[in-house]
Amino acid sequence: MSEPPQLVTALEAGKCLPRLALLINPFYPKDAHASFGKHVLTPTLALTSFAATSPPHWWIRYWDENLLHGHPPYTPLPELVGITVHLTFAKRAFELADWFRRRGSKVVLGGLHVMSCPGECAPHADALALGDGVQIWPRILADCEAGNLQAIYTATYENQYREDPAPSRSILPRRSFLTNASLIATRGCHNRCSFCYLATDGLRMPYRMRDPAQIVAEFEQSGEPYAVFIDNNLGSRRDYLGALCRALKPIRKVWSAAVTIDVTDDPALIREMALAPLIWGTRWRQLRYRKTLEMATGSGAAGSVVTAGV
Numbered sequence: 001m002s003e004p005p006q007l008v009t010a011l012e013a014g015k016c017l018p019r020l021a022l023l024i025n026p027f028y029p030k031d032a033h034a035s036f037g038k039h040v041l042t043p044t045l046a047l048t049s050f051a052a053t054s055p056p057h058w059w060i061r062y063w064d065e066n067l068l069h070g071h072p073p074y075t076p077l078p079e080l081v082g083i084t085v086h087l088t089f090a091k092r093a094f095e096l097a098d099w100f101r102r103r104g105s106k107v108v109l110g111g112l113h114v115m116s117c118p119g120e121c122a123p124h125a126d127a128l129a130l131g132d133g134v135q136i137w138p139r140i141l142a143d144c145e146a147g148n149l150q151a152i153y154t155a156t157y158e159n160q161y162r163e164d165p166a167p168s169r170s171i172l173p174r175r176s177f178l179t180n181a182s183l184i185a186t187r188g189c190h191n192r193c194s195f196c197y198l199a200t201d202g203l204r205m206p207y208r209m210r211d212p213a214q215i216v217a218e219f220e221q222s223g224e225p226y227a228v229f230i231d232n233n234l235g236s237r238r239d240y241l242g243a244l245c246r247a248l249k250p251i252r253k254v255w256s257a258a259v260t261i262d263v264t265d266d267p268a269l270i271r272e273m274a275l276a277p278l279i280w281g282t283r284w285r286q287l288r289y290r291k292t293l294e295m296a297t298g299s300g301a302a303g304s305v306v307t308a309g310v
């Protein structure tokens with residue numbers, strides 16, 4: 001869990017298979033008792049979000065190195081490799097990119113670290129995706145097919161979020177995560193905490209929402225009994241969170257989400273969340289957080305959540 005799968009340097013990989021794209025979430029080192037568990041709980045949506053925009057004549061394979069299934073697949077060798085890059089696993093992403101490029105695949109890098117540091121990423125890529133992959137990916141596939149891949153693709157986050165397709169969860173390995181239902185209902189947040197990536201200079205991430213009915217449909221289609229919302233802050237707009245809770249209530253599935261503690265200022269909202277039904281951490285966490293939160297807020301915030309029956 002602390003060492004990435006070894007990339008075989010001497011390996012001959014044969015010819016690239018046209019219209020095969022491999023999407024990789026690179027390895028990062030983990031603590032066996034903490035972050036590995038966290039990882040297999042929550043599949044990132046970085047790759048599945050834009051995979052959904054692939055035309056049907058492309059074969060899309062998904063590979064999450066953190067599941068520790070060994071060497072990334074290379075037979076057949078993909079024509080195109082898309083890799084998501086965060087600061088924490090940028091070095092590994094570059095090793096993977098170099099490995100596939102040496103064997104003839106075209107490599108596209110995207111994600112938060114590519115947006116922040118394109119100059120550092122460029123030497124390892126045939127193309128960089130700066131911004132929303134959902135808009136960029138179909139252009140990349142079309143240009144790749146035409147033999148006309150560009151060095152840089154850009155897109156903003158200004159479009160209507162409800163117009164994005166649902167993430168392509170069918171490409172995830174079915175039994176490797178606690179749940180394949182990572183859901184996302186909103187992007188952005190109304191706060192700008194100085195330590196958060198949303199406060200990065202020059203990053204424009206307007207607050208955008210999907211319709212609650214779309215989220216309910218995605219949850220149902222996943223067939224999963226439990227979902228994790230990976231929104232930065234699902235409570236950024238309280239009226240939206242209330243509407244989402246009401247929409248989710250009839251399907252009686254369990255979900256969890258990150259919200260800021262100020263949602264507890266609104267007892268009616270807490271009640272909606274209690275009925276949803278939403279998990280607020282496990283019991284030992286509740287007790288530990290309750291103490292921490294009460295010290296931080298000087299109020300009975302966590303207590304009011306527990307009393308409401310969440």
Ligand code: B12
Pocket residue numbers: 025028038039042043044045046047049050081082083084085086087088089108109110111112129131132133134136137184196197198230231232
């Ligand atoms: C799921 C998640 C996790 C999971 C899995 C992460 C993983 N690497 O697989 C777990 C729980 C393990 C985790 C752990 C951590 N996480 Co985390 N995590 C997230 C979370 C909640 C969702 C990621 C996601 O699916 N986003 C939605 C997708 C659609 O957005 P996206 O990744 O930006 O992708 C879009 C574009 O960037 C682009 N794109 C991305 N990749 C590519 C690739 C190509 C080829 C193309 C074309 C486009 C493209 O297209 C996508 C669609 O628009 C985000 C917060 C968030 N809501 O984004 C935090 C977040 C990514 N995590 C963060 C942090 C800090 C961590 C930890 C360091 C926390 C800690 N202290 O332990 C660890 C480190 C893990 C690691 N080393 O990577 C920060 C990163 C900040 C930064 N500047 O890098 C975030 C942004 C949270 C925050 N608000 O600060 N995390």
Ligand code: SF4
Pocket residue numbers: 188189190191192193196197198232233260
């Ligand atoms: S509340 Fe969370 S998502 Fe919003 S700016 Fe602060 S850290 Fe970022």
